[in-house]
Amino acid sequence: MNPQTTHLIAADKSRLWHPFTQMKAWTDPTHQPLVIVDGEGALVRDSEGREYIDGNSSIWTNIHGHRHPVITQAIKDQLDKVAHVSFLGSTNAPAIELAERLVALLPDSHLTRVFYSDDGSTAVEVALKMALQYWQLTDRPHRNQFLSFANAYHGDTAGAASLGGLGTFFDRFGAIHFKSHHVTDLAALEALPKEVTSRLAAVIIEPKVQGAAGIQLWPEGMLIKLRAWCDRVGALLIFDEVLTGFGRTGRMFACEHESVAPDFLCLAKGLTGGYLPLAATLTTERIYEAFLGEFSELKTFFYGHSYCGNALGCSAALASLQIFENEHVLENLSGKISCLGELLTGLSSLPQVAEVRQCGFIAGVELQKSPGVPCDWRDQTGARACVAARKHGLLTRPILDTIALIPPLCISKDQLSSAVHALESAIKDTTI
Numbered sequence: 278m279n280p281q282t283t284h285l286i287a288a289d290k291s292r293l294w295h296p297f298t299q300m301k302a303w304t305d306p307t308h309q310p311l312v313i314v315d316g317e318g319a320l321v322r323d324s325e326g327r328e329y330i331d332g333n334s335s336i337w338t339n340i341h342g343h344r345h346p347v348i349t350q351a352i353k354d355q356l357d358k359v360a361h362v363s364f365l366g367s368t369n370a371p372a373i374e375l376a377e378r379l380v381a382l383l384p385d386s387h388l389t390r391v392f393y394s395d396d397g398s399t400a401v402e403v404a405l406k407m408a409l410q411y412w413q414l415t416d417r418p419h420r421n422q423f424l425s426f427a428n429a430y431h432g433d434t435a436g437a438a439s440l441g442g443l444g445t446f447f448d449r450f451g452a453i454h455f456k457s458h459h460v461t462d463l464a465a466l467e468a469l470p471k472e473v474t475s476r477l478a479a480v481i482i483e484p485k486v487q488g489a490a491g492i493q494l495w496p497e498g499m500l501i502k503l504r505a506w507c508d509r510v511g512a513l514l515i516f517d518e519v520l521t522g523f524g525r526t527g528r529m530f531a532c533e534h535e536s537v538a539p540d541f542l543c544l545a546k547g548l549t550g551g552y553l554p555l556a557a558t559l560t561t562e563r564i565y566e567a568f569l570g571e572f573s574e575l576k577t578f579f580y581g582h583s584y585c586g587n588a589l590g591c592s593a594a595l596a597s598l599q600i601f602e603n604e605h606v607l608e609n610l611s612g613k614i615s616c617l618g619e620l621l622t623g624l625s626s627l628p629q630v631a632e633v634r635q636c637g638f639i640a641g642v643e644l645q646k647s648p649g650v651p652c653d654w655r656d657q658t659g660a661r662a663c664v665a666a667r668k669h670g671l672l673t674r675p676i677l678d679t680i681a682l683i684p685p686l687c688i689s690k691d692q693l694s695s696a697v698h699a700l701e702s703a704i705k706d707t708t709i
């Protein structure tokens with residue numbers, strides 16, 4: 278190992294605390310974390326010169342590949358003007374232009390107002406707090422509870438975590454959570470008593486596919502039915518497209534598959550093409566107008582972050598949207614989605630594979646101990662398979678025993694094929 282890598286790893290282990298990471302295992306002398314030094318297109322390289330396909334798009338963020346010249350140039354150009362100015366009391370051209378572009382992407386949705394924040398969690402937090410305040414401002418303050426689905430993941434800030442349905446992550450923080458209900462499916466939703474439904478401020482869903490739940494697909498028509506149910510009981514509807522936005526499901530937004538518009542749309546991760554942290558919560562004039570009034574009426578949405586409307590992030594996002602157009606990204610994607618599907622079919626027949634699930638360019642390969650017998654989560658089989666995949670040139674992450682394959686949209690069919698073959702070899706190499 279080169280001395281610089283050794284030095285960096287030692288310094289990392291002595292100073293850092295990584296997200297979602299058991300640091301005892303991370304700092305174990307036998308653990309050699311990868312130090313990623315550069316990337317290009319769908320590939321990233323580590324400090325030892327090894328190259329990997331970025332099989333989870335750097336935690337589901339990267340869209341057009343690393344070091345795309347158009348995004349790089351847009352950030353540099355903005356940097357030559359100003360990196361960041363306050364969005365409280367002033368505005369900036371990239372933020373304005375991006376809001377216009379985002380609204381134009383959803384012409385029939387009535388989503389015409391854009392509120393910026395920093396990441397997926399804050400995009401959701403904004404939607405929740407706007408929903409709560411909307412009901413207060415419209416004389417229905419009793420609508421102060423939320424509803425989400427079992428196994429959902431909407432982020433880690435306290436509000437967003439209240440809606441999370443993954444007990445391992447969230448239960449320990451229950452005492453500080455917003456009041457929320459969790460249901461498994463539409464049938465459970467329909468069965469809720471009026472005492473619950475009449476108190477709901479909003480319902481939140483990851484449209485088409487739950488990512489952190491292990492790539493679990495919703496049945497066709499789910500969004501249409503959920504929209505109708507929310508309208509019936511008078512609850513607002515939030516679509517969390519933090520994962521599914523920006524082409525991941527084959528359309529620009531997952532809600533387009535069922536032509537359903539929410540009252541709030543949460544965007545982050547791929548918004549900047551995966552280059553900078555930026556989020557947007559889109560909502561309707563109906564919601565927005567409820568907040569208008571004299572200052573003394575205290576209807577203002579008193580919420581914000583230092584980096585709201587960050588000019589570099591907005592410039593990167595504008596460049597990303599330009600690439601979608603210039604490179605016909607969505608048009609080219611459909612062939613790659615079919616190609617991924619065909620390649621994954623080969624994996625389904627492995628005895629170690631319980632199920633392969635795919636929604637557009639979001640795929641999950643669930644491992645099993647033996648046919649019909651799930652892995653024991655304590656064995657960390659998925660994690661071990663992902664470590665094995667590195668030797669075959671694939672970098673990705675597990676969700677327990679489901680291995681996520683969520684590559685940048687720019688990946689070539691040859692690289693896709695290499696990624697799936699690397700995964701197959703890794704699964705075969707792993708003791709299950």
Ligand code: PLP
Binds near residue numbers: 432545
């Ligand atoms: N919502 C969904 C559907 C997500 O998948 C995630 C992250 O994976 C989030 C929200 C939280 O986003 P962030 O990690 O940017 O806060």
